[in-house]
Amino acid sequence: MAKHTDISKVLSGQPIGEKVTVKGWVRTFRNNQFIALSDGTTIQTLQVVLKLDQYADTTLKRINTGTSISASGVLQASQGKGQAVELQCEELEILGDCDPNEYPIQMKRHTLDFLREKAHLRFRTNTFGSVFRLRHHLAFAIHKYFNDHGFYYLHAPIITGSDAEGAGEMFRVTSLDLDKIAKTGEVDNSSDFFGKATHLTVSGQLEAELAALALSKVYTFGPTFRAENSNTSRHLAEFWMIEPEVAFNDIVDNMDLAEDFLRYCISYALEHCREDLEFLQEREITEDKLKPVDERQSMPLLSRLDMVVSNPFERISYTEAIQILLDSPHYKKKKFKYPIEWGIDLQSEHERYLVEKHFKKPVIITGYPAAIKAFYMRLNEDGKTVAAMDILVPGIGEIIGGSQREERYEVLKQKCEQFHIPEESIWWYLETRKFGTCQHAGFGLGFERLVMFVSGMQNIRDVIPFPRTPLNADF
Numbered sequence: 001m002a003k004h005t006d007i008s009k010v011l012s013g014q015p016i017g018e019k020v021t022v023k024g025w026v027r028t029f030r031n032n033q034f035i036a037l038s039d040g041t042t043i044q045t046l047q048v049v050l051k052l053d054q055y056a057d058t059t060l061k062r063i064n065t066g067t068s069i070s071a072s073g074v075l076q077a078s079q080g081k082g083q084a085v086e087l088q089c090e091e092l093e094i095l096g097d098c099d100p101n102e103y104p105i106q107m108k109r110h111t112l113d114f115l116r117e118k119a120h121l122r123f124r125t126n127t128f129g130s131v132f133r134l135r136h137h138l139a140f141a142i143h144k145y146f147n148d149h150g151f152y153y154l155h156a157p158i159i160t161g162s163d164a165e166g167a168g169e170m171f172r173v174t175s176l177d178l179d180k181i182a183k184t185g186e187v188d189n190s191s192d193f194f195g196k197a198t199h200l201t202v203s204g205q206l207e208a209e210l211a212a213l214a215l216s217k218v219y220t221f222g223p224t225f226r227a228e229n230s231n232t233s234r235h236l237a238e239f240w241m242i243e244p245e246v247a248f249n250d251i252v253d254n255m256d257l258a259e260d261f262l263r264y265c266i267s268y269a270l271e272h273c274r275e276d277l278e279f280l281q282e283r284e285i286t287e288d289k290l291k292p293v294d295e296r297q298s299m300p301l302l303s304r305l306d307m308v309v310s311n312p313f314e315r316i317s318y319t320e321a322i323q324i325l326l327d328s329p330h331y332k333k334k335k336f337k338y339p340i341e342w343g344i345d346l347q348s349e350h351e352r353y354l355v356e357k358h359f360k361k362p363v364i365i366t367g368y369p370a371a372i373k374a375f376y377m378r379l380n381e382d383g384k385t386v387a388a389m390d391i392l393v394p395g396i397g398e399i400i401g402g403s404q405r406e407e408r409y410e411v412l413k414q415k416c417e418q419f420h421i422p423e424e425s426i427w428w429y430l431e432t433r434k435f436g437t438c439q440h441a442g443f444g445l446g447f448e449r450l451v452m453f454v455s456g457m458q459n460i461r462d463v464i465p466f467p468r469t470p471l472n473a474d475f
Helices: 007-013 112-117 126-148 178-184 205-215 251-272 274-288 301-310 318-327 348-359 409-418 427-431 447-455
Strands: 019-030 034-038 046-049 068-077 085-096 198-200 217-225 238-247 314-317 363-369 385-393 397-404 440-446
Touching: 007 019, 007 046, 007 085, 019 046, 019 085, 034 068, 112 126, 126 217, 126 251, 126 274, 126 447, 205 217, 205 238, 205 427, 205 440, 238 251, 238 447, 251 274, 251 301, 251 363, 251 385, 251 397, 251 440, 251 447, 274 301, 274 447, 301 447, 314 318, 318 348, 318 363, 348 363, 348 385, 348 397, 397 447, 409 427, 440 447
Parallel strands: 046 085, 314 363
Antiparallel strands: 019 034, 019 068, 034 046, 068 085, 217 238, 238 440, 363 385, 385 397, 397 440
16 A cells, blocks of 8 residues: 555645555444544544445454554545535555444543543543643744753753652652662662662752853753642642743843743644634533532633633732732631631642633732742842742643742852751752852743643643553553
């Protein structure tokens, strides 16, 4: 058979009268004549039409949902509804059989819980085909944005000897004999592979800062790990982070960069993933009808994305945010689950209220209490807040967190002491504040949070191919 053509190209080009070869997986087979074929390059299927009595019954019985086939023929304008073109099949080859009595992904509605158990096959559904095509385009948009803006892509280490990030429990990496340790209870870190205790990284930020203080503009985009026993719809043990760091930037520059970056990524998805986004929006509307009114989305998916792209982000201080929440009808009617007072770490319900109810557009909050933020954030002149920022979007709440970094050597040393971080564990980080220090800033974006927001999916396990969560490391 001839070299095959992607179905997406066949449908977009529609070369009527030309002979083409397509390959893919059967979605449906009707009346022993009409095959709906998908190859994953688009949410659309191509109708392949078999001539009656063209193939033996033994061949027709092998064409089931999930069967992989190759079909060659002439592309013609379709006489039926639902498609503009169809392939009049002249040659058909079955590449891989699929037993309908065993294949779990039939053409019916499956729950997301069920599909998580079939993660090796869920890519074949419309929902997950759309999600993972979207994930690809967002990843490409991220690299394109930073490349076009003069950033250098830094590969931060995945194995780290530092536990100073303070972002949560870390996974231990070791070559020691665990059976022996279990028997004796003794751990000799000096005889481990690296000569000391090491872990999987929770962030590439500290290393990115080192590179930014020589290359000016860098970003990381890689896997990070948290050994937190959080079995929720918003947490993973393994996820991907984007962390730009820019020398000479202050907190305002940082906000400008983060806002422009986020708007670009969403605009890119709206331009290149329209069909998938329209499908995901319809899916969300259908799902919302089954939920209590107060759990439904406040606006359709595409409207939420347009809101971010079309509106300048509101910028307020943490102190102003607290006052808005205290003055809100929601607070006075005791509708907030979590308490509100200066010094708290804002909860998702607080963040979503500010975005969805009060401002009705994305919000950037700055000037958080120093006590609830990381040691590396620059202390403000008031001595009680830091030059931190969080970007809040509808449906999610916080999607980006960042800060101007503390560049003053003595102040950073004091903060290490306050946060009980041994200087010897990050001596290299402190040294950058002695050798040509300068103001610099950066932020972190959890990639899966971005995919959740743009896709409208409600569980983070449904936007990463093979989720790693407590007691779950299948596939």
